[in-house]
Amino acid sequence: MQNSLPRPLNRRNILQLLGTSPVLLAGGSLFALPAQSADAKPYATSVKFNPSSNPSTVAQRAAVFTDATVDITYSDNTVKYAQALSFIELFRTGDTLLKPPAAGGGKVLAAGYTRPDGITPIVDTDGKQMFSDCVDGQSLIQLAKPSVPGIDGNTLFLVTQYEYKSVNLAGAAIYGTLPCPISITTLSQNPQTGALSVKYLYPLPTQAVHGLWTTCAGSLSPWNTHLSSEEYEPDAWLVMMRKAKGSALTAAELTGWRASHMSLANTSLSKFFEFSRNTLDAPNTPEANTTANPYHYGHVPEVTVNPDGTGSIQKHYCLGRISRELVQVMPDQQTVLMGDDYTGGALFMFIADTAGDLSSGTLYGAKMEQTSATYGGTFKLSWIKLGSASSKDIKALADSLSPKDILDVRFTDPTDASYTKLALDGWGYQWVKVLAQQAKAAAFLETHRFAAIAGVTMELTKLEGVSVNAKDKIAYFAVSRIETTMLAGPEQTATTRPETDDIQLPALRPGGVYAAPLSAGQSDTMGQAIPSAWVPTSFYVPHGLLGENLATDADGNNANLLKISQPDNVKFSESMRTLFVGEDGSGHLNNYVWAYNVDTQQLTKLLSTPAGAECTGLQAVDNLNGFAYVMSAFQHAGDWSYNATTGTGTLNGKTVPAELMSAISSQWGGINQQSAVGYISGLPVVRT
Secondary structure, rough: OOOOOOOOOOHHHHHHOOOOEEOOOOOOOEOOOOOOHHHHHOOOOEEEEOOOOOOHHHHOOOOOOOOOOEEEEEOOOOOOEEEOEEEEEEEEEEOOEEEEHHOOOOOOOOOEEEEEOOOOEEEEOOOOOOOEEEEEEEEEEEOOOOOOOOOEEEEEEEEEEEEOEEEOOOOOOOOOOOOEEEEEEEEEEEOOOOOEEEEEEEEOOOOOHOOOOOOOOEEEOOOOEOOOOOOOOOHHHHHHHHHHHHOOOOOOOOOOOOHHHHHHHHHHHHHHHHHHHHHOOOOOOOOHHHOOOOHHHEEEEEEEEEOOEEEEEEEEOOOOOOOOOEEEOOOOOEEEEEEEOOOOEEEEEEEEEOOOOEEEEEEEEEEEEEEEEEOOOOEEEEEEEEEEHHHHHHHHHHOOOOOOOEEEEOOOOOOOOOOEEEEEOOOOEEEEEEOOOOOOHHHHOOOOHHHHHHHHOOOOEOOEEEEEEEOOOEEEEOOEEEHHHEEEEEHOOOOOOOOOOOOOOOOOOOOOEEEEEEEEOOOOOOOOOOOOOOOOOOOEEEOEEOEEEEOOOOOOOOOOOOOOOEEEEEEEOOOOOOEEEEEEEOOOOOOOOEEEEEEOOOOEEEEEEEOOOEEEEEEEOOOOOOOOOOEEEEEOOOOOOOOOOOOOEEEEEEEEEEHHHHHHHHHHOOOOOOOOOEEEEEEOOOOO
16 A cells, blocks of 8 residues: 655755746746656665464475565655565576577587586586585676677676585485586576576686685675685695695694594595595595695686677785685775674685775784673774785785795694694694795785684684675674683683684674774774775674574474574665665574664564575665666575485484475485575665
């Protein structure tokens, strides 16, 4: 229904009345004020989201589900209530699509695995090409002069990266063993309805950057490129140790580590060597002869889309080598804030030398001073300068240096004051010394170790997505879990307690989304001015963005269903004044996408993904040719400890019924086999 009350006589209405009548100017000439003020169609000025219900049937829990609506207020003070929102699927991984004509045409497998040449397929146990079940970061892009033929609407491009493949057809876990695909999809946008449809898909070759490692979330740069990521950077020191030994590392070699993590460390190393074989080497290459260089991974890939639907990629080596969830560039096009999805990770910031160019700049890490432990804690931030470099220089160091050329790492106390005792990864202690003249190499290639030595607070757990509210100058960071290194010292195990213990919070597995006000006039800890007006100065959880533990219910939920649990993706809409939050965790049977209005602090559930799936691919698109979108995707459907014998799953000690697991398998090509790319439709373009 619409508000039928008479409009008050305000400034806008007076101008509209004047706009319908000629005005007599001095000298007797007539001048007609623009008539569009009276005739213009009312436009949306704000939205209010109304929540989706929880999926309750098997069909709803096995699918992407929403019955959310939105109330739209217009410039003439009318309100359209309860406009339905819906999820529109664009394509699924494993779909057969067409390459753009500029790439030679022909058929291509969406999210298909190839060698970095983008052509040579990597096959599954059935001899057919593998494809990912893990859609992640993506960017919807419009170019000024697209040249793709045969598009019957507006031409748009969607860059999509695929983080990993969960299991092969035989059910074996193959996480981290394959070079990650990344694609550019040419879309046609209906000029009347805004509906998007797929026309072509281009698998982007990555051989120029040695292939891609665990591409997680991504962002759209202010200069219209896609900024990718490489998460969980391989530990170059351990890779070197194991290659030299030729077999698994033992507790005797890693005495400072927790015994329970030895098998995890060796499994991680084995996956990197398998990645090397699938990316650069022959299938049966011995570990000692594999050629993938760990220093080539853990950086920021940047994708540039060409007008013909193809594209190119480069890696920036000068933003630090960390477990990067994504980067978010501030409106100055120089300041870059980063998520570090790590146990014992940190807040990192990069300031580019030149606006719109990430090829050189200065890297900083945050020192956190806790002022409160309530509601997720409150912290003051100061910034430690780690170094300045160009991507070209760091790439040259990565090509030429071994870890033993940069630092010395011991896993038994050397009783030598020149070594610094570190607790990284939550795996245990190590003692590290940066070698002479190698500070720059250490800062940019061994960033976690170097930052810890420099005094950066290395205690955050799973610092994931980051986004920016430019109007209010606030950045938002998702902390997926408050645990391990974020706890007060007595609550930690002996081998995960950081030496500094800057963060001392009570455990909260559902985590929260933190806000960081951004300011100018800041200096680093050495008193040098930081050349940016977008520097985070504090860190806290706004009301409504902290999760809550609950007793496990019959479905396995152990986090409040009315609150976020283990936030991962965050994206901000400037015009809707809304932060969109996507979950990735075990607190909810179905993970959710939420909308949080930063003015009213109202949190609203928008949609759920299939049980066991992570919400990914978020992007808030405020106005693209007169239409608004929230891009949305998911990965690893049914990932709840599937038991192939019983057909059931397990979540927090509760059985996920075989009926539900079967429905997921039927709809998505198996458990952990297929995912989808799409968007939330029904949103208006809001003008403020």
